[in-house]
Amino acid sequence: xxxxxxxxxxxxxxxxxxxxxxxxxxxxxxxxxxxxxxxxxxxxxxxxxxxxxxxxxxxxxxxxxxxxxxxxxxxxxxxxxxxxxxxxxxxxxxxxxxxxxxxxxxxxxxxxxxxxxxxxxxxxxxxxxxxxxxxxxxxxxxxxxxxxxxxxxxxxxxxxxxxxxxxxxxxxxxxxxxxxxxxxxxxxxxxxxxxxxxxxxxxxxxxxxxxxxxxxxxxxxxxxxxxxxxxxxxxxxxxxxxxxxxxxxxxxxxxxxxxxxxxxxxxxxxxxxxxxxxxxxxxxxxxxxxxxxxxxxxxxxxxxxxxxxxxxxxxxxxxxxxx
Ligand SMILES: NC(=O)c1ccc[n+]([C@@H]2O[C@H](COP(=O)([O-])OP(=O)(O)OC[C@H]3O[C@@H](n4cnc5c(N)ncnc54)[C@H](OP(=O)(O)O)[C@@H]3O)[C@@H](O)[C@H]2O)c1
Numbered sequence: 001x002x003x004x005x006x007x008x009x010x011x012x013x014x015x016x017x018x019x020x021x022x023x024x025x026x027x028x029x030x031x032x033x034x035x036x037x038x039x040x041x042x043x044x045x046x047x048x049x050x051x052x053x054x055x056x057x058x059x060x061x062x063x064x065x066x067x068x069x070x071x072x073x074x075x076x077x078x079x080x081x082x083x084x085x086x087x088x089x090x091x092x093x094x095x096x097x098x099x100x101x102x103x104x105x106x107x108x109x110x111x112x113x114x115x116x117x118x119x120x121x122x123x124x125x126x127x128x129x130x131x132x133x134x135x136x137x138x139x140x141x142x143x144x145x146x147x148x149x150x151x152x153x154x155x156x157x158x159x160x161x162x163x164x165x166x167x168x169x170x171x172x173x174x175x176x177x178x179x180x181x182x183x184x185x186x187x188x189x190x191x192x193x194x195x196x197x198x199x200x201x202x203x204x205x206x207x208x209x210x211x212x213x214x215x216x217x218x219x220x221x222x223x224x225x226x227x228x229x230x231x232x233x234x235x236x237x238x239x240x241x242x243x244x245x246x247x248x249x250x251x252x253x254x255x256x257x258x259x260x261x262x263x264x265x266x267x268x269x270x271x272x273x274x275x276x277x278x279x280x281x282x283x284x285x286x287x288x289x290x291x292x293x294x295x296x297x298x299x300x301x302x303x304x305x306x307x308x309x310x311x312x313x314x315x316x317x318x319x320x321x322x323x
Contacts, residue, residue, distance in 0.1 A: 001045030001294050004276050006199030007172040009120055009151050011081045013269060013294045015048030016041045016287065017203065017280030022055040022065035026222025029282050031068060037284045038072035042080065044291050049073065050175075050201070050278045052085035052125055053110055058225045063113040070114035083121035083201075084110045085155060085175075090130030099131060100139040107148060123153040123175055133165045141169035153201070159188040162198070171198045178202030178275070180211055180245060180264050181233060181315045194274055202268060204319060205277035206261050206290070207233060213246050213260040215239060233317035241316030248309050258296045261286075263306070265293035270303045
């Protein structure tokens with residue numbers, strides 16, 4: 001698979017979001033299936049794997065997903081780029097006496113679960129508030145000097161926060177929501193990142209499945225631990241409202257001999273050279289389908305016609321993510 005750089009970290013052009021093996025999209029598969037799916041992605045050319053300490057069933061524990069990713073990639077660790085994320089509370093910073101110590105505790109726990117002695121890309125996932133991004137950046141800079149991380153990033157942040165962090169310790173990547181139906185980052189975040197050699201890693205790039213064309217107003221989401229029940233964009237009304245966008249994808253996909261999900265990923269790959277999406281799926285076949293978006297080349301003309309058409313279509317609802 002083609003590769004891209006997140007600052008100086010080389011990754012496959014399409015990465016793999018591993019969250020759903022532990023949380024967020026209903027029933028989780030048996031661990032052996034998840035491990036095979038991750039190994040299948042690696043065998044298919046994926047080198048970039050995204051996890052987080054909080055990805056556990058119902059978000060009730062810590063590390064379920066990191067353990068699975070660690071087990072799956074143990075034998076090929078050196079050939080992979082592992083990205084994980086920490087949630088930092090102001091209380092633990094007070095208890096530990098410094099942001100550095102608090103972040104390092106999280107990092108060491110994540111490394112143990114992932115079975116590695118370094119993390120390639122370490123993100124601040126969220127904080128409880130009361131922790132300054134400058135202090136986190138400073139801690140990440142020290143962890144880089146310690147040789148424990150190869151780069152660091154922030155998740156779901158605006159340009160002001162990125163700028164403040166970047167002045168303290170250069171960022172490798174920003175992981176924000178981005179898809180054909182969530183385009184806020186195009187206004188400020190992506191231009192700033194392009195200018196400052198920061199990668200952009202879109203999460204939910206298929207809009208939680210909407211852009212695959214497989215979700216209809218009749219789709220029943222799972223009852224337990226399925227975020228699609230509360231994503232406003234996936235209310236029946238908004239699924240119906242967004243149908244013209246799905247139809248546009250289906251038309252383009254038919255012309256290109258690709259799938260709608262692949263076109264939605266190929267569109268962002270064509271649009272920005274610093275974007276590396278991490279689609280999520282707990283289905284082995286769809287994981288490979290999404291990785292193959294890297295093979296779908298949109299010509300300049302095809303891209304323009306798709307982008308222009310998209311710009312004229314109204315988007316109904318958002319994912320409901322807060323900053
Ligand atoms: N930083 C953050 O705050 C944050 C937040 C959310 C997610 N993330 C990361 O981003 C990754 C991706 O985000 P996401 O999983 O929320 O969204 P996504 O990739 O946009 O969508 C995942 C959903 O789409 C379905 N899907 C995926 N590919 C498909 C295909 N080709 N055809 C049909 N359906 C398809 C999946 O169903 P199946 O499983 O049935 O295929 C699943 O329900 C996560 O795994 C996680 O690592 C980060």
